[in-house]
Amino acid sequence: MRDLFLIDPKVTYLNHGSYGACPKSVFLDYQNFQKRLEKQPVQFMTKYFWEDLKITRDTLGDFIKCDGDDILLFPNPTTAINNIIENLDIAEGDEILTTQHEYGALIRAWNRLSIRKSFSFIQQKIDLPLGSKDTFIDQFCAGINEITKIIFISHITSQTALIFPVEEICKIAKSKGIITIIDGAHAPGHIDVDITQIGCDYYTGACHKWMCAPKGSSFLYVAKNFQKGMSPQIMSWGEEGDDPGPSQFLMDFQWQGTKDMSAFLAIPSAIRFLQKNKWKEKSVISKNLISHLAGRLKDILGTESLFKNKNWIGQMISHPLPMDSPYNLKDMLWNDFKIEVPIFDWEKRNYIRVSAHFYNDQKDMDHLIKALKEIF
Incomplete structure (x- = not known):
């Protein structure tokens, strides 16, 4: 699916939620x-x-x-x-x-x-x-x-x-x-x-x-x-x-x-x-990526999820970061690992928000986890 989008293939793009991503065919129209x-x-x-x-x-x-x-x-x-x-x-x-x-x-x-x-x-x-x-x-x-x-x-x-x-x-x-x-x-x-x-x-x-x-x-x-x-x-x-x-x-x-x-x-x-790409079926795959990621983030970061069951999430997850997280974590993920993912403050706590769309796969999630392990 990645080749159907204009997203830079050299980037691990985990921020579909902010501005989306336009497929090549749609952009041409x-x-x-x-x-x-x-x-x-x-x-x-x-x-x-x-x-x-x-x-x-x-x-x-x-x-x-x-x-x-x-x-x-x-x-x-x-x-x-x-x-x-x-x-x-x-x-x-x-x-x-x-x-x-x-x-x-x-x-x-x-x-x-x-x-x-x-x-x-x-x-x-x-x-x-x-x-x-x-x-x-x-x-x-x-x-x-x-x-x-x-x-x-x-x-x-x-x-x-x-x-x-x-x-x-x-x-x-x-x-x-x-x-x-x-x-x-x-x-x-x-x-x-x-x-x-x-x-x-x-x-x-x-x-x-x-x-x-x-x-x-x-x-x-x-x-x-x-x-x-x-x-x-x-x-x-x-x-x-x-x-x-x-x-x-x-x-x-x-x-x-x-x-x-x-x-x-x-x-x-x-x-x-x-509709051509059976988005409802693809959404289930993306949600499964995020659901699996939820447990991995909890283990690596040592912080609790915002939900007790995964019915509350879809293709996107926000997870609280440790209180001692690097202040420049977003820049570190981008500069050192070419990962595009938002880090933001909410209710006096920093969060990482990960999105998964059709062009994302398990390799993208693994790359994020590997980067977080190196940093934390």
């Missing part, structure tokens, strides 16, 4: 859209683009199991979430409930808005290591009260690489009239995503991560009852433009000024690549 744009910019932007964008929305909708006309395309989930929260009717005294595991950039976005609107942003503490699903749900839902307006939670967390039970959380939230926003940046193409079954009000995911689409391609699903009245942060032509979109929602958001949208149009190519 991406460039072909760019060539079509430059060959006839006016016809492409005013006519053909809208036809191809409809194909993208519908193909993506089939993949994540929702109506394509409920999907907006954004360059990344951070931009998508910022557009959501600026449209929410949050009053002084309301509470937004989340966890301490959420993505740092979005915590900053919520905190900024909370200062402006005088609401409380509550990061519910979840005990680690994670045990049963019921215990997680009980701990999280203990933070719900009569003034909880919105629940914001990751499907798969960025820092801790844990898969959260969002479907069960959404069901509880709906019974209490609470709005649900799911940060699914790491989920599509990593695990099977069924937005209709999840039952959330908003869901954002990155296509350029585990779906392997070109960089700058992500989506936002908005349930139909929340679309009316939504306004983009960047106001453009809307219904007065060239967009023949079927709703005000799409017309307002699909065009926000001139830019190269080829990455969006290559999303169907990425989905075809996944």
Whole structure:
């Protein structure tokens, strides 16, 4: 599988989770859209683009199991979430409930808005290591009260690489009239995503991560009852433009000024690549690599996993490092072993996060373990 990707063969690349990796065939389709744009910019932007964008929305909708006309395309989930929260009717005294595991950039976005609107942003503490699903749900839902307006939670967390039970959380939230926003940046193409079954009000995911689409391609699903009245942060032509979109929602958001949208149009190519290469079967292989690695990291580093059973992880694992780890561990792994892997701080502790995708194999994991043994 490695030869299907553009990843440097001299590098042990264990950081698919940060920016993904684009297969050669998908990247070629991406460039072909760019060539079509430059060959006839006016016809492409005013006519053909809208036809191809409809194909993208519908193909993506089939993949994540929702109506394509409920999907907006954004360059990344951070931009998508910022557009959501600026449209929410949050009053002084309301509470937004989340966890301490959420993505740092979005915590900053919520905190900024909370200062402006005088609401409380509550990061519910979840005990680690994670045990049963019921215990997680009980701990999280203990933070719900009569003034909880919105629940914001990751499907798969960025820092801790844990898969959260969002479907069960959404069901509880709906019974209490609470709005649900799911940060699914790491989920599509990593695990099977069924937005209709999840039952959330908003869901954002990155296509350029585990779906392997070109960089700058992500989506936002908005349930139909929340679309009316939504306004983009960047106001453009809307219904007065060239967009023949079927709703005000799409017309307002699909065009926000001139830019190269080829990455969006290559999303169907990425989905075809996944399906052609039986991504669900390959994901099981990648998960097995990570599951086996979990025990080896625990033994070598002498630290405990963030979970008691492996149902909490997929193709990615975060593991705590010893307190006396070298401050320049990331540089050591890169400079001495040509291993690309993130090292980061979370909750006053350093972690290593390892991703496995189609192009990774046991040799990659063995190389990491060998390097860690030499260092530790």
